[in-house]
Structure formats: structure tokens, C-alpha cells
Amino acid sequence: MGRVEGKVAFVTGAARGQGRSHAVRLAEEGADIIAVDLCEDIPTIGYAMARPEDLEETARLVEKTGRRIVTAQADVRDVAQLRAALDAGIAEFGKLDIVVAQAGVAGMKGEPQIQAWCDVIDTNLIGTINAIQVSLPHLGDGAAIVATGSTAALMDTSKVDNPGADLGGMAYVHSKRALTHYVYDLATHLAPRGIRANVVHPTNCNTAMLQSEPMYRSFRPDLEHPTRVDAEPAFGVQQAMRIPYVEPEDISNAIVYLVSEEARYVTGVQLRVDGGGYLKWYDYHV
Template structure:
């Protein structure tokens, strides 16, 4: 069934590539116009994979426009609330004055032994993965509230937001916190018909997914912990579209009575 997002506008962070680009394309396929945000630069401390670039964001624009949808794309750091508010306001104005969906997708991951994390690495992870999600909602949700037409917000947590993964203390902390924040937003925004749900992806075949190769080296002195990453389904890595399909459902009118939902799309990784 096509056209599930006809006439809707969605604000997406981390949209230059990976899951964020996939979400933008999947929603555009169903008729949505997109406000796309990405920092488009490397993050200090993130060494297992390279940062997104301006060219990556331009490619997202090209692919959305190839679907005959409109897109406003801007560089912005989710740690900068003022900048996010500016982009959200500009994008909404350019796309007709409405905002129907928010996808707080931007995030980073740094693997290390707990004792080897630096303060900068820990703070950077929390600032992007947790505070950045809060900034995203605070920057864009007021537009929904003012319009009085309801809306849908999807926060991207992680399977590590249900069951902590090893060598990932900062990431685990951030994703568990996103879960609590999402439930709080869902409780309070319900009276205004704004739904808030959250997704827990397992391993996804993106640049960020490459950090799992670091896991193997870290596990050399603690091999028993590897069993924590078992799944119930045979394929370890999912394509980003698997997560995007869940995002589409939660943003569409098909989920009009779904809020506060914790949705794991992780091949069973978090279930034991």
C-alpha cells in the first residue's frame, strides 16, 4: 500500500547516510517530504568508522529528489539546540508550514573496556546519543504542538537499550536513558495527540555497524562474553530498510493508537 505518508513532513537527524538516509528514502517512497540534518564531519574519539560528509548529505538529497519528493537538508550538530531550532523552523517554512513526524536518529558508538574510556569519550557519547535526542524533540516538537494536529515522534534507541552489550558502557547508558525519556514524552504528549515510540535496532549494516569488529579484539581477554551477542535468526546484520519499515509504521496513521511502544528490531538479540 503506497502513499502512507502523503502530505506529511518529517524531520530526521543523522540523515546523511546509513539508517538516517534509509529512513528518509523509505518515507519519501510513501509520499513524505523531508527535513534532513547531519553534522557531516568526524567526531573526536570515534575511530572505528569515518564520519559522514557533505557529499553524503548531498547524495541523500539527490535520492529523495529522485523520488519526486521535496527535501531541505542542512548541516547541524544535535548538540547545538539553537541550530536545530533554526533548521527545523526554516525547513517547516519551506515545506508548507507543517511538521508531522520526527525521527531522532543521530548517534555514535565507541567500543572500549570500561576502565579505558576517557571522560571526553563518555561525555561525547552522552551528549550526542542522549542530549542530542532531547534537543531534537525540543527543537521540532513545539511546531507540532502549536499546529494542534497531533503527530508522531520516533526515537532510535538500540538493542543495547534493553540488554546492555559488553565494552559499551557509554553507549549502553545513553540508550537506556533514551528509553526512559521516550516514555516520559509519550506520557505527557498524549493529551495533544502526539505519539512517541522508540525502536531498538540490532546490528545494522552501516558505517557505525563496523564497530563490532572492535568487539572481537576486546573480547580476547573475556571470550565468554561473546555469547551475549547471539540472535534467534541466522543473519547477524540487517539492512537499514528493516529499521526504516518500523519507522514508517510508527509515523504513519496505521499506528494512530500506538504510543509508548518499545519495538525491538534485532533478530532476538535483546530477548535473553
């Protein structure tokens, strides 16, 4: 029997990367999946978003495990779209046990900068809140929520070298930090109802977000057009362990634990999967 056998999981950002990995890993452990993704580009985000065929591939991989899946193209920034997608999944499966609020974007070097700030906040913070809020009426005793934060949210960014120079990049840090506080407070007030809420904080993760031109420029600002070959040696600066990044499956394994019965008394936790990044960069004087 799988660790989440017979449960139903709602996963946002499920078309590729971490979201796909979470959906497939939960299915391998016995869950049916409600999977949503935008599947179209956001103009201020400097790398391509997932496509409808990516979401179809997620469905194929979930079905390959023997579990069922309902998919929908939905924008987490639009609560009506998200609610409709979730309602369709619950109509099929009859319940909801697990929420994995994964959908997120990185707005580094995004232009125009004010719009990049708004798009990142709307997706990463408001979109996460939307995913959780539409789910709450369907959750009961034993349910589990996990939001995806970032090790960046736990670092001291009060002394920025050039404030205002990259609003999209700073919006990523702020959005992850704010959702961390939201989930922490939510966990406190849901605990008496038997509903758990936690945040998992990845470091660099080997997905299309990391392997993108805006991210390469962030790691190698000394080069005008850095490539993966240029940037990847610099990825290791984020971690204390000698690794450039973690894999999506590393985060998925943490999520499976957090939503399983093994973690039935674990709530309000900030679980870092960061190769020691927090240990390396946290400023104990903040």
C-alpha cells in the same frame, strides 16, 4: 497514495546509514524531508562520520522519489544549530508532522575515555532530546515522534566484567537506555494532545557504525587488529535468529509503520527489530 502522503518529516543523522534509509523510505511513502547531519568527524569516535557529499546524496535520492527535501549541516549537540535547521525547513514546507531522532554514535574504545563518554551522551541522549524539544512547539494532533534506541538498552549490563574499561562503550548503552525512559514518559504526557512517541530498538545494523574497527575489536577482543572477516562471524551472538545483522531498510519499515495512520493508536511502544536479540539476552531477574 503513500502511507505518509503530504506529511513533513524531520530526520537527524540523515546523511547515510539508517538516517538516509529513513529519509528515503519516508519520501517513497509521500513525505517531504527536513534532513540534518553533522557531516564531520568527532575525535573520540574511532570511525569516520558522514561527509557533506553524503548528505547531498541523501537529497538526490529523496528528490528521485518526487518529494522535496531541505538539508542542513547541524550538530544535534547544539540546540541553536538544530533549531535553525528545523526552522528553515518549516519555512519551506509550512509545517512539521513527523520527527525521527536517528543521529547517534558508538564510542567503543574511544580515547580519552572521559571525553568519549561525554561525546556519546551529548550526541545520543542530549542530541535526541534536542531534536525532539525543538520540534515540540510545531507538532499538533496526529503528529508522531520516533527515537532510535538499541537492543543494548534492554539488556542487563549490571554485571560488567571490567567496569570503567570502556567508558565510550558503556555511554552508548546508558544513552540509549536513558532516552528510552525519556520517550516513554513523554508519550504519556503527549497522548492527550494526540501526539504519539515511540522508540525503535535495532540490533546490529549493517551500517558504518557496525562495520568499523572499534566494533570489530568489541566483538573480537582476542585479536589485536580484527578485520570484518574476523568479526562478522561473531556478530550473530547478538541475535536469536541466525543472522549477523539487520539492514537499515528493516528499521525504516518499522518507522514508516509507527508514523503512519496504521499506528494511530500506538504510543509509548518499545518496538524491537532485533532478530530475537532481546529474547536471547534479557535477564528476567533484573
